[in-house]
Amino acid sequence: MKIVYVVLTLMAVGFLAGSFYISYDVLSQGSTDLYPTWKAAQLFWKENVNPYDERIGQESQETIYGRPAKENEDEFQFVYPFYSIFHIGPLALLEFQWAAAIYIEVLLIGLLAAMALSLNMIHWLPSPIVLAVLLLFTLLGYFTVRGLLLAQPGFLVYIFHLMALWAIAKNRDTLAGVMLAFSTLKPQNSFLVVPLVLLWAFVIHRRRILTAFAGVFASLLVVSFILEPDWFDSWLDRVTGYAGYAATYPTAYILADIFPEPLDTVLYGVFSGLLVLFMLNFWKALLWDGDTNNLWWVFFLTATVTLMISPRTATTSYVEMYPVLYITAMLMSHKKQIWIVVVGALVLLFGYWVLHIATVPPKSEGGAGREARIVYVVFPVLILALLWGYRRSWPQLDSTTPAG
Secondary structure, X not given: OHHHHHHHHHHHHHHXXXXXXXXXXXXXXXXXXXXXXXXXXXXXXXXXXXXXOHHHHHHHHHHHOOOOOOOOOOOOOOOOOHHHHHHHHHHHHOOHHHHHHHXXXXXXXXXXXXXXXXXXXXXXXXXXXXXXXXXXXXXXXXXHHHHHHHOOOXXXXXXXXHHHHHHHHOOOHHHHHHHHHHHHHOHHHHOOHHHHHHHXXXXXXXXXXXXXXXXXXXXXXXXXXXXXXXXXXXXXXXXXXXXXXXXXOOHHHHHHOOOOOOHHHHHHHHHHHHHHHHHHHHHHHHHOOOOHHHHHHHHHHHHHHHHHHOOOOOHHHHHHHHHHHHHHHHHHHHOOOHHHHHHHHHHHHHHHHHHHHHHOOOHHHOHHHOOOHHHHHHHHHHHHHHHHHOOOOOOOOOOOOOOO
């Protein structure tokens, strides 16, 4: 048995060393989603420059493009809430390649930890072959690789959400509240799921979730206003400007954009409204009709709807929906459908890469840096179908005993 532990330890060390080498030597060469946040943190801590100053975008563009951004190109401005620079921490003091490599390694380990927490939460140990294909998809799936190449902070939001759900399942309510507060660093991914969990906690008297969230979130805001009193207005200006150059499309917008103007704008609102009404029907069942044990299903439905309607949604945020695949794999495995799980995971893994490569826009439209709209649509629609198809057999959370 000791030999097994030694071998596993050596394998883990080898994996970490190898992945860090790849992160430093390969992945850190991109990391364009991280760069503006890193630059904003660096200039703020070293020179007290407002993170929303034009200088952030100018220096980011010079580093990434080697020139100022052209019309309709990403301006690489800092567009997150002020307190998001806190999570960069001491990485702001390092040169960018080292900072990016460490950050990517944290994201990678966090993805694996989120998968482990998901399986632990539902009390499932997959068979070796199912575990292997789930790991393969988690590590090499299109959304994972793209997110790691860009060093996408949205991965952290997913990790914080999973840690919050796991903490709720284990009655560690203070930890859950803290993780929910941290997840607000990217509001477009959290603006529905965080209120859902807070309302649920209020309904079933899990007050520590509420107090922990309120304490941490208030602290983040207070410190932000102390350090940069007018950050909120500056942030809103940046968010408004971001909509003018960001090439990201929620599913509801893509479906509406089939129609001519101004009908497309109206239909985007209609499609988004219908999805929200569909979601709120299950919020009602969870919060008012006594179905409080169904938090997990409603949470992932809410996360999926969020990504389908949020005005600026990148496919790198689709990792938020990975646990739906894990839980679906568990339910199918229990029905002795292991080979369907294996084949389905492999088809999804390779199929999405084929879909992206076959539909990537030409260089005149951004080349590999952009994605065809169908890449945005297929996965959330699939996840929505899985959620609906397995809604009656979804694992339940025992919410009857508040944390002590």
